[in-house]
Amino acid sequence: MCKLKLLDLPVEILSEILIHLDHLYILRCSSVCRQLHALVTTSLALQYRIELASDGLIDGHPGGPFSTTAARMEILLERRAAWRALRPKQRTAVALAGRCHAYELVGGLFAKALEDVGAARRLVAAWLPGCGGERRIFRVDDLGVRIKDFALDPSQDLIVLLEHRPAAGSSSSSAVGADICVHLRRLSSGVVAPHPAAKVPVLCRLGLGPVHGCMIQIVEDIVGMYFWMPFHAVLIWNWMTGDELVFVQEDETPERIWDFSFLSPRAYMVTTLKDGGEIYIYRFGDSPSHKRPTHVATLHLPLPHDERLLLELTTTTGPFLAYPPPDVPFASARNARVHVFTLHHDPVTQRGRWQPACFVMHNQTLMHYVDAYREEAGAAADVPWEEWGPHGTRFFVLAMGFQWLRYVHGTRVVCPVLQPSGESRVEVLDFNVHASRAPTIAEKLAAVRLGIDAERPPEGARLVCEPSLFSADMVFANEVFTALPYYTAPAPGQCEPYVGYMIDEQRLLGLKVRSLVSGSVGWPPRSVSLIFLFGNHVGQPVYGGRPW
Incomplete structure (x- = not known):
């Protein structure tokens, strides 16, 4: 046979x-x-x-306005060409009135809580426009509680509200005596109804004390909080089951802890100011009985300069979405992301003259230590800079510090880079770099449809693969070379009076703040975003079978 x-x-x-x-x-x-x-x-x-x-993407939901593979491939190649040339398909503006207390940009939804004496009770949000779609603005005039912060995941129809509780038991919430109350709501219900996937619609924690400085993040089935004032702590829940998975108090955190960020739904890192800067990496499990995370590695930064004092070591990455939004052909893969670490050093002899700088690294570099850790090995890996930094990072001198978050999405970063001439230029840096090759016929055709020459680099754009020197007299005891490859191009609107930029899957936002009263001072009550669109966005978001 x-x-x-x-x-x-x-x-x-x-x-x-x-x-x-x-x-x-x-x-x-x-x-x-x-x-x-x-x-x-x-x-x-x-x-x-x-x-x-x-491109570090995953396919979107089947069907919809981009139902065929041919249509999705065409959109993918056009978007690649548009981002490479920073040639937007469309420019538009969105204005959201009201003093900003907290804000978010996730999955095409820009939202801000409106300031009200140190907290917020109202929310205004806009589904940002895309190619073929109209923007929509909606307001929530009463959230039912005063909030300190909030987080979003539109792909799960989820908004998480951190209730403002300046003193234990001082709120009108039913959880009397709790210091922390986190409300799990449905976006599509007008931010009023509890989320149906949450077994416990309000997560509460006793015994922490009044909280003044904190942040909250969503990663799939996880809600995590990091506190820095008046105490340092990490608190992580499974928001679906209501189980508390991690609780680390001040005396259990690393010395001089400064910031926190998730790496995955079961791993996170914290930064510290100790010894010129360190990154502690942790993983945790699903059991609520063991609330201590496992320390898997410590990464050390280069030795500090004797005349420089590290004051801040912040870290940020793009938002996590559990699923691709329902109306897009594709979305960024969870692991295809970079983290930006911003350092503020103060000269010891000339206090007050900050020198901002940042370095960028791939999420997979950090996750390598999570995946490689073995319980039987016992101690966490202690990794000197020379083993992970020179080829895994890229340092930049910043013209100024970051004023707004959400300047990172996937492998792209928009930031004000100090040029060798001493001038400031806002650049879009893309760390998704592959071996150089000639553009395919399909790529050339996609570029032609946008009026772009696929074989000629845009003005001011360049691919950087050679190592760069971070001078010793700037921050560190010795000269530091970093070599993570990246592609850079100048952002549009360089001459506009933007106070900051944000970036997401298909948009670059230039932010302006205005006062409604001429000559008034203080935090302006009106924010305006000029949106540069690089992708396609058709149709309206639908959750639970109905638009909202």
Whole structure:
């Protein structure tokens, strides 16, 4: 009996088999023989899978306005060309009135809580416009509680409200005596109804004391909080089950802790100012009985300069979405992200003259230590700068510090970089860099549709692969070389009076703040965003079967 070989299968069946492989395995298969190479290079579905992974993306939900693979591939290549050239398809403006107490930009939704004597009870938000979609602004005039902060995940129809409780038991909430109350609400209900996936709609914690400085983040089924005033602590819940998974108090945190960020739904890091700066990496499990995270590694920054004092070491990354939004063809993969660490040093002899700088690294560099940790090994890895920093990071001197968050999304960062001439230039840095190759015919056609020359770099753009020197007299005891490759291009609107930039999957936002009363001082009550659109966004968000 004749045995059927893999290559004897019909092309359609072979293609269906390969589509379930990782993009790297697909590429390996294409190098096995001419038949597989021809199959991979001529299959639109396989090429789309490879191009998605190349840009750090995952496919969106089936159907919708981009139901065919051909349409999605066309949009992907056009968006790639638009971001490379920073040539927006559309420019528009959105104005949100009211004093800003807290704000968020996640999944195309920009929201801010309106200031009301140190807290907020009202919310204003806008679904930002996209190519083919209209912006929509909505308001919530009474959240039912005064809030200190909030977080969003539109892909889960979730908004998390951190209730403002200046003293234990001082709120009108039913959780009398609790210091921390976190309300889990549905976005589509007008931010009023509890989220149906939350077993406990209000998460409470006793015994922390009044909280003045804190932040809150959502990562899939996790809600995490970091407190820095008047005490340092880390508190993490599974918001769906209501289980408290991590609680670390001040005396259990690393010495001189400064900031916190998630790496994944089960891993996080904190930064410290000790010994010129350190990064502590932790992982945790699903059991509510063991609330202490596992310390897996400590990464050390270069030795500090004797004449410099490290005052801040902040870290930020893009928002986490549990799923691609329902109305987009694709979205950033969770692991395809970078973290930006901002350092503020003060000269010891000339206090008050800050020198802002930052460095960027991939999430996978940090997650390597989480994945490599073994319980039986016992102690956490202690990693000197020389083993992880020179090839895993890139340092920049900043013209100024960051005034607004959400300047990172996926592998892109928008920031004010100090040029060798001493001038400031806002640049979009992209750390998703691959080996150089000539553009394909499909890429050329996508660029032509946008009026872009795919073979000529945009003015001011460059690919940086060579190491750069961070001078010793700036911050550290010795000269520091970093070599993480990146692509950079000047952001549009350089001459506009923007107070900051934000970035997301398909937009670059230039932020302005205005006062409604001429000559007034203080925090301006009106914010205006000029939006540069680089992607397609069609249709209205729908949750629970109805638009909102």
